Amino acid sequence: MKLETIKSSVLVFLILLSLLLTLRIWNYQPQYEEVDSDQSTIEAKLDGKEETKKSIIQPSQIIFHDSHELKGFKDKSEEKNLYNNMQDWLLYGFDRIQADSTQFFENQHQLVEVIFPTLIPMEILPDLFAVDSDTVIPSTSFDRISIMLDEEHDSNPIYFVNTENKLMVSANIQNISEIREQLININEDNKFIPYVEYVTTEDKSIYLPNEIEMYERPFQANASSATLLRNALFDNPSAVRNSKNAAGANIFTDGIRTMVEYDYHIEYTNPIFSDQSNIEGRQLINETLDFINAHEGWTTGVRDDYQLAELDTQDNSVLYRLNYDGYPVIEDSNYSTIDITLRNQKVNQYNRPLIHLKSSFAGQKVDMRTGEEVVDFLNSSDYFSDRLIEDITLGYKMEEQQGYIIDLTPAWFFKSYLGWREIDFEQDSSKGGDV
Amino acid sequence: MQWGQIKTLFILCFLVLDIFLLRQFIETREPDLSFIPETSIEEGLKTDIEGLDLLTDEAMQGSYLYGSRKELNDEEKEELEQFENQEIEVLPGDLIVSKLTEPVSYDEDNLQSFLESNVLNGENYVFWGKNDETNTLIYFQKIKGNPIYYNQSGLLLILLNDQDEMVQYTQTILKNEDDQQEDYDLFTDTEAIMHLYNNTNELNQGDELTDIKIGYHNLTPLPNGGQVLAPTWKITINENRNYFIHAIEGNSFPRDDKSFLEDTIIEIRGLIQDSNNGSDVTKEIQENFSEMIESTNWSGD
Structure with a gap:
């Protein structure tokens, strides 16, 4: 009997010990010495949004081809909704098509065309859409997606088109008949405005809205502090010194890197002397996104956001452009663009605005030329007849009033090898176009 | 089975469990930090490099270090005037240009003593190298005993003539802040x-x-x-x-010496031109620099 009591107490003791040890192991946090604790207290965030590949890569237009009619949403936010729905489609069975895209689409009149501002590498597709994980995706790039609405295209109803080299990749969509019905229903709703087509010398179709309702918008702009950027961009911010140059710009340096602070933007350079290695497009977007997210650099509000506008895998550079209400904001001084160049996976150049749009005042409606008038003008103009137009868009130009008041004024722009310029209808030439 | 036997079994089970838990606990308390490598010379480096x-x-x-171009005070200017065998001008930007009235032969052994007695703060400059194409001797300034590499503001540039004799020099001084x-x-x-x-x-x-x-x-x-x-x-x-x-x-x-020298010589020539100092010393140096810029093949090796 006595032995049994001892055994009972030993058992109770062992059970309690096991419970105690289990709890200790679960709750134990090793005490590592904190590395660089003084660095983490330095404020180095711009307090902007966080962006993802999904949110930063957005189409600039979605066009419905209905017989020979061209239509687009009256409200740009509808475009965004539709594209968000598209991102849930499950894609599979990718296949390169041995046909020239211009000829192929010449006879297709029932389709939805999703247009992106720049060529996007196909390998980024799984980040944007639901893609079957076993699927092999051809390594090309695309700037347009066409979804065929007639039933003869049941087997591969979606095409990824590269308008530069005219190559195409087709794919299947799960539940295509349902999706097609949805798209046809949207098409029958009356939320559309007519579009007209302009064909470039390179046989690329550009679509221009023919009914336009746009407003001039004055903004109060806020400027991020250059000190925060200094803290974000220099490894040892406390070592950085600054002084003004003759033009009044403030130069920051740690002896190696430099950051030039202008009134409305900064230019940062980090010289890297190791050999250049090429970075593929997907990684380029990943790295630049991570870099900007790390200092919360997407300083935008509700109606404006940054979008991928150019991707140059030759130069390892990426350009993100400010969009307002879905229209690009265009000027040439890095007031509305974030421009990053990488070299060996490190940021070599980073030019970005310091300002961000704050409150908008009520603006006036601007009487804009219709798409048709623009096409007629371009076709009849001597200046443009021999000019290689790569793209045309409706957008906002950014003009500085005084004291951080910024005007966004709607305007037509064309893109040539020199970049985007405003189309000047008054003279038969374009502002600043002749260089 | 008897309750007593079951208890014995439980005791054995919990004993094993406790031993295991105890071991786990001790391991988590002494985390294994051996993944941080000690700095040791890598094998590859060892075999490749001697x-x-x-x-x-x-x-x-x-x-x-924080530095800026040193402004010469009156004492230092006086010291400059004391140097024998030299015509010295101090140009804006505190650039010192000097002409040795009698060329001094260039001899590696006596160079350091030449600096100490013929150049302001000469002991603070350390020989970097001779550039054959421009026929110049390059000296870098030292701060706290350590040289400042390739800095136009802490540089002594000695020009040699065809007989390898020192004829002119330009000097800038960096001040530690x-x-x-x-x-x-x-x-x-x-x-x-x-x-x-x-x-x-x-x-x-x-x-x-x-x-x-x-x-x-x-x-x-x-x-x-x-x-x-x-x-x-x-x-x-x-x-x-x-x-x-x-x-x-x-x-x-x-x-590399070459691109540094090219930038520096063009910079100094610009300073001399801007200073509008009409003295023979500056004119001569400017001519020499111009000749150097034109006659040297800067791009090739």
Whole structure:
């Protein structure tokens, strides 16, 4: 009997010990010495949004081809909704098509065309859409997606088109008949405005809205502090010194890197002397996104956001452009663009605005030329007849009033090898176009 | 089975469990930190590169230096006037240009003593090298005993004539400002060469490490002439190739005499032109520099 009591107490003791040890192991946090604790207290965030590949890569237009009619949403936010729905489609069975895209689409009149501002590498597709994980995706790039609405295209109803080299990749969509019905229903709703087509010398179709309702918008702009950027961009911010140059710009340096602070933007350079290695497009977007997210650099509000506008895998550079209400904001001084160049996976150049749009005042409606008038003008103009137009868009130009008041004024722009310029209808030439 | 036997079984089970838990607990308390490698010379580096016995792998602390162009005070200007056999002008930007009235023969052994008695703060300059194409001797200024590599504001440039005699020189002096700087752990000399070996393709099999020294270096001064100078390792390979490794961040910078001299000579010539100083000394130097700029093949090797 006595032995049994001892055994009972030993058992109770062992059970309690096991419970105690289990709890200790679960709750134990090793005490590592904190590395660089003084660095983490330095404020180095711009307090902007966080962006993802999904949110930063957005189409600039979605066009419905209905017989020979061209239509687009009256409200740009509808475009965004539709594209968000598209991102849930499950894609599979990718296949390169041995046909020239211009000829192929010449006879297709029932389709939805999703247009992106720049060529996007196909390998980024799984980040944007639901893609079957076993699927092999051809390594090309695309700037347009066409979804065929007639039933003869049941087997591969979606095409990824590269308008530069005219190559195409087709794919299947799960539940295509349902999706097609949805798209046809949207098409029958009356939320559309007519579009007209302009064909470039390179046989690329550009679509221009023919009914336009746009407003001039004055903004109060806020400027991020250059000190925060200094803290974000220099490894040892406390070592950085600054002084003004003759033009009044403030130069920051740690002896190696430099950051030039202008009134409305900064230019940062980090010289890297190791050999250049090429970075593929997907990684380029990943790295630049991570870099900007790390200092919360997407300083935008509700109606404006940054979008991928150019991707140059030759130069390892990426350009993100400010969009307002879905229209690009265009000027040439890095007031509305974030421009990053990488070299060996490190940021070599980073030019970005310091300002961000704050409150908008009520603006006036601007009487804009219709798409048709623009096409007629371009076709009849001597200046443009021999000019290689790569793209045309409706957008906002950014003009500085005084004291951080910024005007966004709607305007037509064309893109040539020199970049985007405003189309000047008054003279038969374009502002600043002749260089 | 009897309750007593069941208890014995439970006791055995919990004993085993407790032993296991105890072991786990002790392991988590003493985390295994062996994944942090100690700095040791990598095998690849050892077999490829000779002369590694120069390395000390000594831990060091260092800080950034802040400098600016030194403005000469009256005493120093007086000192300049005392030098014999020299015609000296101090140009705006505190650039000292001097002509040796009688050329002095250039002899490696007497150079240091020549500097000490014939150049302002001459003991603070260390011989960097002779550039044959422009026929000049390059001296870098030292601050706190360490050379400042390739800095136009801390430079002594001695021009030689065809008989290898010193005829003219230009000098700039860098002044060290605020001394209380945050100290950083610097890369050791071993870590510096490992960076060069691992992150660039510059080191080849059979190369020999001939010198490794800490100094200061930067790429760009500020518009007001201020300089942020980073502690930097200079690594010399085969006595003729130099590499510069940032001792706080580890990045490497290729620098060479030629492009530095080109920039510097053009800069100094510009300063001389802007100064509108009509004296013979400056005219002569300006002519020499112009000739150098035109006659030297700057691009090729």
